[in-house]
Amino acid sequence: MELIQHPHWLGDKNVDFDYLYLPLALKSATLSNPSLNVVYINANDSKLNIKGVTELPLAEVNDDLDKLSDYYLHLSPNQYLFELHSIQRHFVLRNAMRRLSIKSTFISEGDVLLLRPFQSVLGSEFSKDIDALLTDKNCVSTGWVTLDYVEFYCDLVLKIYSTESLKQGIAKIYQDMQDKNQQGGICDMTFCHFINIEAYGFKNKLRVGDICAPFHEHGQKLIFDNFLPRLDIGGLKLKAGLCNYRKQMIKQLTIDNGTVLAETTDGELVEMASLHFQGQSKRLISYYFSNALC
Structure with a gap:
């Protein structure tokens, strides 16, 4: 089974930090999960060349990234590219799963140290009845997803950003947050939440669990x-x-x-x-x- 490391665009926030933690995060995946095939989607020009990690160039799995960029409306206090890339990585994940012909995969981010085998949580409680295991059910950062879940996520995101009335809806959510002096904005986790509550009439039969459950x-x-x-x-x-x-x-x-x-x-x-x-x-x-x- 695969463990796919989300693409990490070097320099989105701090390039010095990138080179500090990204290689260690990938190495931790190979040490703690030796039974998994670790795949790193490389969004950069240089290779990391970490033993046990297969690097998949972003150029080979970049379908729909330009389309999302064209429709994207920035509604966050975070940097524009950081937030856009956080959403785009789900499309890259979908494309990688399609290319590798896999129906489900473990996932991890570049700032996560994996200390124990992921497969510890795939017992009787988390079996075929779950479509995704996410952080607090809302963050595709450390967990497990099916291709069905990621496909639905990407379809939902493109539909919202390409439909003017729906785009105005998320803009209003962000404006309301600002009016109430609330932190945050519209981010990749927003759309995970929309899936959970079937927002805007996006009906689904997806069942999401919490990877953080003890x-x-x-x-x-x-x-x-x-x-x-x-x-x-x-x-x-x-x-x-x-x-x-x-x-x-x-x-x-x-x-x-x-x-x-x-x-x-x-x-x-x-x-x-x-x-x-x-x-x-x-x-x-x-x-x-x-x-x-x-």
Whole structure:
């Protein structure tokens, strides 16, 4: 089975950070998931040449990217290209799955360290009855998707952006957020949410699970993918990351013999099966790679 690494356009935010964490994220995938075929969709001119990773040039799987660019309306405080690429990567994922003739695949982002095998979560609970396993059911960052899910996502996005009344609808959502001084905007996760609630009459039979739901392995409670955006002053612990497990907050992370443990706000210790580094936290990815995977 495949693990597809989303395309990562170098320099969308900070090119120095890109070269720091992207190779380590890919290497972590090969170390923690040796039974999976790791495919990296390379959106850049230079190759990474990481052992165990197959690089698929973006030029071979770029169908509909120009069409989306033509219709796209930027409704976010984030940088234009960053947000556009975040949505385009779903089209690239769809095209890659078509090209590789695969019906389902694990997925991961370039700022995620995978510490445990993905297949741990594909037991009886997450079987053929699920069409996608996403972060908090709304983010295609770390998880598992079927081609049916990604096809529906891309069709929905193009329909919304190419239909003036629907485009005005998402523009109004963004304006309402600004009027209420709310953070965020229209992003790739917005359309995942639209699928979940069948917004704008987009009926579907897709069933989406939460990759962050805790699971047990050999008596230990583990959890995948939680956003970890802030650094502690000491530089080695993370705090105030969103923990989707009962909507708690992660107070700090500790490493015990290569195992990364998250202490939640109710004092529970949960093993992290992956770490999703955001913002300034990307500076710590090499520390956790060295101490948890080497």
